Amino acid sequence: MSFPTHRPRRLRTSPAVRRLVRETHLAPSQLVLPAFVREGITEPVDIGSMPGVRQHTLDSLRRAAVEAAEAGVGGIMLFGIPEVRDAIGSGADDPEGILNVAAAALAAEVGDALVVQTDLCLDEFTDHGHCGVLRADGGVDNDATLERYAAMGVAQARAGATLLGLSGMMDGQVAAVREALDTEGFIDTIIMAYSAKYAGAFYGPFREAVDSQLKGDRRTYQLDPGNAREGVREAIADVEEGADIVMVKPAMPYLDVLADVRATVDVPVWAYQVSGEYAMIEAAAGNGWIDRRGAIQESLLGIRRAGADAILTYWAVEAAGWLREAH
Template sequence: MSQAFTRHRRLRKTAAIRSMVRETRLHRTDFIQPVFVTYGTNVKQEISSMPGVYNFSMDRIGEEIQEIVDLGIPAVMVFGVPETKDSVGSGAYSEQGIVQQAIRYIKEHYPQLVVIADTCLCEFTDHGHCGVVHAHEIDGHIHADVDNDESLELLAQTAVSQAQAGADIIAPSNMMDGFVYAIRAALDDAGFQDIPIMSYAVKYASAFYGPFREAAQSAPQFGDRKSYQMDPANVREALREAESDVQEGADMLMVKPSLAYMDVLRAVRENFDLPLVAYNVSGEYAMVKAAAQQGWIDERGIVTEMMLGFKRAGADMIITYFSKDVARWLREE
């Protein structure tokens, strides 16, 4: 009989043929592993809502970094939990801050590793907001106003201190208006013209951040972050945010979270040609881990599909707590 339809299955017949025609591939160099550094000694404390992820003290962070290097992961993003906090997050820009200490250690012992510094104040403020807060009471309720321009000064100071410590990339996550402009100007003035900015250009006020706030002890003590992080309902606003950061000098753009925002990743990819980063955040990680521990899902299969989805949507790089797992799986292929 004459063929009246196309036999697409011809190219799915064997594993070898499927591999030959595969459009999207994962490589260990796609991944960035977040690391958490805390105060104290001999600390390796598992984050209860993020199985397999730990807070390390400075004397033990080398264990984590060595494993990351051995797996061929090219980059880490450093987060820090300070011993003390204050209203202006002074630990974020202290020369002896926990993040600065970690950056110096990593660059001294693992110079080949790309060190990305998260640039924000929330982990270092006693109120948990991402900038300088002016709080006032209305009808018995505390209302917090984050002072955008005052916060920019401290964020710029933080970025310079991280660059001085040896950070290869500055990644501001605070969502203040003008943060890329302020940080770019401060880095340039301090002689760090060649340090790129990986902007958290599109960062939503998301429920997916819960486990991270346990890890970084950064939950707001009052109010929320909806006045400066994006409304999850909006896409066009994301393009405006990204465009502002491009104009202000960003070198890379990020969408955070990513799993529920694949359409945003695709929209940013189609409108801008800078390298694009997907942040597979803590809540996305925790959901998969919890279901896998119950035996309800195939963790490796689920995670692989998620990572391929981020890349299909347009991501060039993926920040994920699964980085080490994926690197091990890729070695087995």
């Protein structure tokens, strides 16, 4: 009888051996918690399509941020939901607007322990739900939108945000915001560009979370799901414009793009495990079809293995707890 020369199973014989030779590791500091803060509510509001996720008041947001910091999570990404919206998203750069007030509150509360991050996009603040200013024909005016983004960037930096998440997918957005920040003296404010943000079916629960007013779709500015090379080109362009970090979103349907971007650029690459990814796993687990904890951990490890240096995930605090238990 001939026996195999190579026996890979030797490296799988025990939990201790498997831990020692594991190629990909995940740490709490590599997780970022997305959080929603809503103006005009007195108690947190549960989001029906995202079990366990809420729209926060300022007070409950502070508590959530403290919990995240204590869990060792790396950062918190804020999304604001205003009471009043208009065509140009005026509340987005208002110093008293909900997102800027929340950023200031968290910078004071946990700014030394968490990277306080703010979503830089107009969609939550416009009465039409698009990510930019509209032309008379209803299309998004790219360059007029850049002026709004520049104002938003300065307002968010002034409020105390350490990192700005440019998620609008307008051409030239990184350069416009970087110039505005530098002109106002915010040279240390970090720009994370949503470079490869795809137009697809995985954002549905998020629309509920931010009370989106969108009619139609965003296919004229977000990427076509069939285009991988275009995602890499967008990331390269954003780095050339001054992005400190680039993003691929969603995560699991675009792991190939994530791997290609990671292999191409020399800045940190992040991924966003979006609301639809979260809702699918929660729904399947709620029906007893999959092991919830195992599926969450495997999904995060897969995103990390594909090349993400950090992951935005609604499970950030819970997953961080499991990781700390394991060590």
